Amino acid sequence: MEKSLIIRDLHVNVEDKEILKGLSLELEKGKVHAVMGPNGSGKSTLSYALAGHPNYEVTGGEVLFNGQDVLEMGADERAQLGIFLAFQYPMSIPGVSMANFLRTAVNSVRKARDEKPMRVPDFRKMLNEKMSVLKMDRSFAGRYLNEGFSGGEKKRAEILQMAMLEPKVAILDETDSGLDIDALRIVSEGVNALRNPDTSVLIITHYQRILNYVKPDYVHVLVDGRIVTSGGPELALELEEKGYDWVREQFAVPA
Amino acid sequence: MAITEDQLRQEQEQYKYGFSDPENYVFKSKRGLSAEVVEEISYMKGEPDWMRDFRLKSLKHYNKRPMPQWGGGGLLNEIDFDNIYYYVKPSDRAENSWEDVPDYIKDTFDKLGIPEAEKKFLAGVGAQYESEVIYHNLQKDLEAQGVIFLDTDSALKQYPELFKKYFGTIIPPNDNKFAALNSAVWSGGSFIYVPEGVKIELPLQAYFRINAENMGQFERTLIIADKGSQVHYVEGCTAPTYSTDSLHSAVVEIVALEGSRVRYTTIQNWSKNVYNLVTKRAAAYKDATMEWVDGNLGSKLTMKYPAIYLMEPGAKGEILSVAFAGHGQHQDAGGKVVHVAPHTTSTITSKSISKEDGRSSYRGLLKVHPEAEFSKSNVRCDALLLHENSRTDTYPYIEIENDRVDIGHEATVSKVGEEQLFYLMSRGVSEAEAYSMIVTGFIEPIAKELPMEYAVELNRLIQLEMEGSVG
Ligand SMILES: Nc1ncnc2c1ncn2[C@@H]1O[C@H](COP(=O)(O)OP(=O)(O)O)[C@@H](O)[C@H]1O
Ligand SMILES: [Mg+2]
Secondary structure, three states, rough: OOEEEEEEEEEEOOOOOOOOEEEHHHHHHOOEEEEEOOOOOOHHHHHHHHHOOOOOEEEEEEEOOOEEEEOOOHHHHHHHHHEEHHHHHHHOOOOOOOOHHHHHHHHHHHHHOOOOOOOHHHHHHHHHHHHHHHHOOOHHHEEEOOOOOOOOHHHHHHHHHHHOOOOOOOEEOOOOOOOOHHHHHHHHHHOOOOOOOOOOEEEEEEEOOHHHHOOOOEEEEEEEEEEEEEEEEHHHHHHHHHHHHHHHOOOOOOO | OOOHHHHHHHHHOOOOOOOOOOOOOOEEEEOOOOOOHHHHHHHHOOOOOOHHHHHHHHHHHHHHHOOOOOOOOHHHOOOOOHHOOOOOEEOOOOOOOOHHHHHHHHHHHHHHHHHHHHHHHHEEEEEHHHEEEEEEOOHHHHHHHOOOOEEEHHHHHHHHHHHHOOOOOOOOOOOHHHHHHHHHHHHOOEEEEEEEEEOOOEEEEEEEOOOOOOOOEOOOEEEEEEEEEEEEEEEEOOOOOOOOEEEOOOEEEEEEEOOOOOEEEEEEOOOOOOOEEEEEEEOOOOOOOEEEEEEEEEEEEEEOOOOEEEEEEEEEEEEEEEEEEEHHHOEEEEEEEEEOOOOOOOOOEEEEEEEEOEEEEEEEEEEOOOOOEEEEEEEEEEEOOOOOOOEEEEEEEEEEEOOOOOOOOOEEEEEEHHHHHHHHHHOOOHHHHHHHHHHHHHHHHHHOOHHHHHHHHHHHHHHHHHHHOOO
């Protein structure tokens, strides 16, 4: 199976404290991987480190995207390659409309790939299509980025950005948390619509719930900065039933 | 987002108005200021006695007053007033056809895009080069409706009564040291009269250009909006980049009579060696609306606080101010509103951005007289700091002399956050572009008040300032 992203023995410090302690994970093209783990296990640290947050200091290991080392790259370059992170807590940017922001982002990515900027009418059309998949009102495009958005709106806006940027590796950091059932269904449809043979999806979650809507091919369990076990979709159900303490005991991770 | 990185790169040179022309002038006063220089200016202009006396009296006020020590943080003491040329006359008269403007000046304004703008979206244009207005033109239909749009010197000759009735009434010469200086050596500027009920839809624009080194530009603008009339006046300013300093010290007086509506927009982009010390004040009468939109970029030091006196019930005032202080710059800006009459309303919105060691200050005065019951005012100032060594200060003076008023005041200081930058960059946007998006978003509440062309210009100027700020 062809791999899109290979993470080997990744060590990451946050404020001089080691959070990821030798994490390894390989994502396959066209597949959905779920990473499940308890609070504080390092799920967001993994997603920030992959996206290139400057405060997440990589002290060891490697991350290859289609064979290319990304650890020396800035966040913008990684995004231009096709790595996308849907944030657990998206930032608001006052005064910058969704539409303007997305157009700048889409064109930055296109430019890095030596493609021409998108024409405004084409961009509008694409934006409208993606928004209707996510059942977002047209007026959303004119609103300032995440400014005054409800929790659910923010998550939907993240998925909209993902849909517009058409990434090769899409990382969703607890996109399901705080969503009611209807919103979860809509967001999941958005993710499913993105699935294609070329794209890997990494769903990071605390709960099994979203995996009823976005069926994972693989499930990995993250405890205390390491992937301690991996399996198929059934692993998620087992976890849900037995809880993270069971994993800790099973894999002898100190609580 | 108006501009791509490519376009920015093309405009790499930080200040594209930094070119200068060879000097080829009809007259240039000698350096420094004296009664003799003032008399000479008045004589060259062939002014009536009252104006010469007004100038000389103003010079006395100027000499008597100490240099203000607030605001400029001592920078004012660095100005070498004896080294400045107070009057430079580039050509003999204000033309009303671009064809007749001397070639080298026309080229300058061509480069600045003025004639083109006039064709596209302006009702009239004035262009001042050094001390004199060299071009002035107004659409014929407005002329036919009795609108006057002239350089201030010509207005003094052609409309002496109207001129004398209002000149110096809003800002008397002894108002402050720089108003006194302007009153002594003023030259050029715009004079506008809009007759009763006439509404000018498109903006009138004046463009001010300093060319000579050590030049002092002291234009004087007077706008009178008669009952129920409407006008939007826009000024733009640039100067070449010299190693020594130039001085720009204007006075702008506005009379908004009953039911009129005046908007005055400034997009100034002085080079970083210009001291910009301007006094602007408007009086708004019954049910009139006065709006100052003030975009302050460039200059070494700007001290500018557009003021509105709300003289009669129903008068409204609004001040929108944007200031951008880059490396080595100090923008001391803000606004003043004085509620003289009851049932008057005002808002002040100030947005300042400080980059690198740039310093911006909000300085505001809100005064409500005892008679001004049932007045309402809202003041909001937001500062954005781009770097660790950027600085901002707020000096909001509020003097309320009665209880039956509704006053709101809010001030915020924010830093461009790492998390915001990371969020934008994680979408493929470069760091420079992420910064400029945040800044553009920050001033959006003001940019959206401007006609499209000016909003684009303001955003473009800010993006140019942002270029190279990353590090
Ligand atoms: N910016 C940060 N500053 C300090 N500690 C942090 C920061 N981010 C994460 N941590 C710490 O790292 C650990 C893992 O956090 P995180 O990756 O957010 O876990 P999860 O997303 O799995 O809940 C926690 O102990 C948390 O306190
Ligand atoms: Mg998390």
